Amino acid sequence: MNPFEGKNVQCKRNDAIDSGIGFAIPFAVFTVMFVIATIVDFVSM
Numbered sequence: 001m002n003p004f005e006g007k008n009v010q011c012k013r014n015d016a017i018d019s020g021i022g023f024a025i026p027f028a029v030f031t032v033m034f035v036i037a038t039i040v041d042f043v044s045m
Helices: 015-043
Strands: none
Touching: none
16 A cells, blocks of 8 residues: 555545636636627627
């Protein structure tokens, strides 16, 4: 067994949750930027 495994694990949270948050927040930011740019383009016509 790896001596670093299982002893004093700092965080026991599921990594899938952190990965999902790490994907969702930038995706939401770029989506908002796209929506704002689309609205500005539509209004400036």
